[in-house]
Ligand SMILES: NC(=O)C1=CN([C@@H]2O[C@H](COP(=O)(O)OP(=O)(O)OC[C@H]3O[C@@H](n4cnc5c(N)ncnc54)[C@H](OP(=O)(O)O)[C@@H]3O)[C@@H](O)[C@H]2O)C=CC1
């Protein structure tokens with residue numbers, strides 16, 4: 001029987017701590033959320049983040065824009081939010097509609113309000129080991145490992161996926177904790193041969209049933225970042241949970257695993273941004 005890593009419970013604990021700390025501030029932290037278009041999944045995520053803000057005693061300012069919003073309009077809004085002293089963090093929900101230039105949008109967010117840690121400046125600071133903000137999803141994974149007493153030092157870590165949101169920053173945080181890290185992607189041949197070596201396996205691909213029992217070493221820690229819908233429309237990750245669970249030492253469920261932790265880490269970043277902004281005044 002593997003230990004089930006309860007992301008939902010840990011996220012609740014983190015948010016309580018954040019709420020207590022937020023009370024000490026002279027002004028309530030604020031998050032601006034930008035949502036372009038009508039993607040139902042994005043709507044659900046944004047609602048979740050706004051609920052988290054309320055739980056932490058933060059203000060949230062939602063900016064829902066139509067699908068056909070022009071690039072200049074979006075950049076204009078970001079400029080406005082960059083200047084707004086009530087806004088400590090700005091989150092532009094991804095993915096954006098195809099006609100918008102995602103890189104240009106993420107570049108426009110002031111680095112000191114970039115609570116997603118997507119701006120090249122913050123990515124660079126992370127890369128050199130002197131981060132301003134921690135990337136929410138990878139930081140959520142690290143917090144889970146820490147809480148469950150799982151040391152990364154000297155462990156063979158295998159990360160599946162190399163996106164800027166999850167895979168790459170995940171590999172960086174594991175490396176900074178002295179893991180020996182391998183990153184796999186769609187061009188990696190014989191994935192199973194690599195995953196079988198993992199002491200800590202992090203899957204962030206987005207494919208139902210990708211990780212089967214034969215791909216996992218006995219006693220491994222299995223972290224499932226993915227957020228998929230199966231044929232029945234049920235939320236699930238990359239890992240065949242039922243099959244893999246008996247082999248693993250620890251495993252995260254979907255839902256109730258990495259997802260809630262991502263949001264809790266976002267709250268931490270907003271608190272950190274607010275502290276920095278208030279110290280400047
Ligand atoms: N829990 C949470 O908080 C979050 C969850 N997610 C979820 O995590 C998953 C990944 O998200 P994201 O990183 O944004 O997705 P992307 O689609 O940007 O990246 C997916 C990665 O998986 C790789 N990949 C695709 N097929 C395979 C394969 N067969 N074997 C190995 N690697 C493969 C791709 O390789 P290549 O680069 O070669 O194309 C790519 O690097 C999604 O399910 C998403 O919904 C995302 C963000 C937060």
Ligand SMILES: Nc1nc(=O)c2c([nH]1)NC[C@@H]1CN(c3ccc(C(=O)N[C@@H](CCC(=O)O)C(=O)O)cc3)C=[N+]21
Pocket residue numbers: 044045048091092093094095116136227235254255256257258259260262263
């Ligand atoms: N600018 C930006 N920042 C992001 O951090 C970002 C983004 N865009 N775009 C999409 C991805 C995805 N993501 C999730 C966060 C929480 C859950 C989450 O809380 N999941 C719950 C279930 C939610 C449900 O029921 O649908 C769970 O796993 O238990 C899921 C996915 C953040 N992302």
